[in-house]
Amino acid sequence: MAILQAKDVKKHFGGLKVLTGVTFSVGEMEKLAIIGPNGAGKTTLFNIVSGKFPATSGKVEFCSRDVSGDSSYRRSRLGMARSFQITNIFQKLSVIDNVLAGVRSRAGLRHHLLKCPHKDRKLIERSEAILDRVGLLDYRDTPAQDLAYGQQRALELGVTLSMDPRLILLDEPTAGMSRQETNDAIEMIQRVTRDIACVIIEHDMNVIFSLADRIAVLHYGTILACDAPDVIRSDQRVKDAYLGEETQ
Ligand SMILES: Nc1ncnc2c1ncn2[C@@H]1O[C@H](COP(=O)(O)OP(=O)(O)OP(=O)(O)O)[C@@H](O)[C@H]1O
Secondary structure, X not given: OEEEEEEEEEXXXXXXXXXXXXXXXXXXXXXXXXXXXXXXXXXHHHHHHHOOOOOOEEEEXXXXXXXXXXXXXXXXXXXXXXXXXXXXXXXOOEHHHHHHHHHHHHOOOOOOOOOOXXXXXXXXXXXXXXXXXXXXXXXXXXXXHXXXXXXXXHXXXXXXXXXXXXXXXXXXXXXXXXXXHHHHHHXXXXXXXXXXXXXXXXXXXXXXHHHOOEXXXXXXXXXXXXXXXXXXXXXXXXXXXXXXXXXX
16 A cells, blocks of 8 residues: 555756656555666655645645645645754754654644743653654753754654654755764664655665665656666666666
8 A cells, every 4th residue: 555656747947857757656664765866856856745846747645645736734744754854953952842842743732942841741751752762862951953963863853753754755864974873874764764654865875775675766857667676786777877887
C-alpha cells in the first residue's frame, strides 16, 4: 500500500522543462532515495511533493488523497514532514523548547514561546523522549545555537519527529558533515525512522546505499530507473548516466 504517489509530475520554469513526467510511489515505512546529477530536478521534485510550489501538471497523492492543491501546512497536518533544514530551528531557544514547540503545535495547543511553556508534564515528557531518540537528552537545556553542526541537524530531526509524521522528506541529511558525524547520522536515521516512510535526497552514495530500500534515478527530468540498491548499482544505464564504473 503506497503512502505517497507522484503521477506524471511535470514542472516548467518558463521555457525550462525541469521535470518532464515523474512517476513513483513510496510504501508504508519504505525508504526511497532519489539520486541524480546536479540540476536533475531533485529539489524541485521535493518542493512539489512538500507543497512549496505547485507542479505544472500531474498529481501528488498522500495517504490515498490528492494533495496536489494543498499547502505545505495542510500536508504537514496530514503527516508529511520535511527535515534536515537547520533553518527550522529556533537558535536562541533551548533544545527542549525547540521540540516542545512542535509537540505543543501537534497537540493543537497555542504556543506562546515566552509564556511559561513548561506547564504540561505530558508534553514535556514526550519532548524528552524525542530528545532521547535523537541522542540529545544530555543537551536538554542547551541553547540550540551552542550545539555542534551534527547535533543541530539531529535537533532538526527531533523537531520533525515532534509532528508525529508518517512520511519524512529528508533533504541531504549528511551534507556538510564529517565522516564520523555522517556515520552517526546514518545510524540515528535508521533507528528513529524505523516505522516512518522516508524520501531521501542525498549525494553521498555511502549514505544512500546504507539507508535506501529502493533508489530512483532522476535523469533529464524523468525517472531513469527505480529499484533495489543492488539492481541500481549494476544497471548499465545508471552507470552511464550517473554512477560511473568502479576503478582499481
Ligand atoms: N524557482 C526556480 N526558478 C527557475 N529555475 C529553477 C527554480 N528552481 C530550480 N530551477 C532550475 O531547475 C533545475 C533543477 O534544479 P534542482 O535544484 O531541482 O536540481 P537538483 O537535482 O536538486 O540539483 P542539485 O543536486 O545541484 O541540488 C536547475 O536548472 C535550476 O536552475
